[in-house]
Amino acid sequence: MSARVYLAGPDVFLRDPMAFAARKKELCARHGLTGVFPLDAEIDLAGADAREAGLRISRANEALIRSCQAVIAHVTPFRGPSADVGTAYEMGFARALGLHVFAYTNVQDDFLTRTVAFVGATSRRPDGEVEDGDRMSIESFGLVDNLMLAGAVLDSGGVLASRNAATGERYTELSGFEECVVAAARALG
């Protein structure tokens, strides 16, 4: 039975997420893995209002992650300098379960560079730390994003793939994803 890999990311917000999921699953299958997309769960939404529907989807996604051996997380910056928070949540969930965590981003600048560009005006504290307009410091560990996300990938034996995609392809470029699939196939094979 081929290993199951949960495909975390903001891909679910694309216009045709199932067509995109099919492309990811095809790349997984080519390398002997079964890709599991968040929207794969059959969820009974009968009688659910919007809030309850959201909660049922959350439960279904957690169950899907529990059924997998690895996660490949799409961490391209999403509405700000960091990854989508749902994806970050799922990385933490997977890491606590002992899964391998792989990640890819289609923006190569490190976290400090991206965040400074995002917040605009910054200042320096006496100790040299850079802070934003809310006087909150900006991490400068040379990592892809917040250190918890980078730690999950590197400490679980995963791989972080980074590319510089054109703006219009930031959420759909898949070469970094394929690099993760190849690494996951090797780790799980």
Next chain:
Amino acid sequence: MSARVYLAGPDVFLRDPMAFAARKKELCARHGLTGVFPLDAEIDLAGADAREAGLRISRANEALIRSCQAVIAHVTPFRGPSADVGTAYEMGFARALGLHVFAYTNVQDDFLTRTVAFVGATSRRPDGEVEDGDRMSIESFGLVDNLMLAGAVLDSGGVLASRNAATGERYTELSGFEECVVAAARALG
């Protein structure tokens, strides 16, 4: 022995995080809980470059979460419409371990309202979904943030406390935090 509660949040980025941590710990102690702050870990950074230092901090934080029975997460929007991704990661980590997850925010607008304000121009898909300028849909479940975060809190038996703090107090207002402490003390007592 009093229950241990991990204090997740962007508080670590404040100018004097240990003074702020002391205020949170005092509120915990008043209700019979032991507050555990991310910076409490003693981390040997000898010989570590910036990247390695970041990874050691990540490992120490994960160990601290494993030592706790609950997490109180500060999910006030951080550099965008969503919570800090490190906090989101830690909520997922805690949830997979079966911990109670509590959360507070100092911005009361729901996720859709905040995100529309953040991205500016939006459009509507034929099915009625609102999408941003990257043509990514905006969740509209009436929840505080991405559905995974809300699910963690509500499904773990936690409480979500929300307030509307003045802009300058968004990251330091603690009445929502105290509401979580009271609820955590009841749940863990």
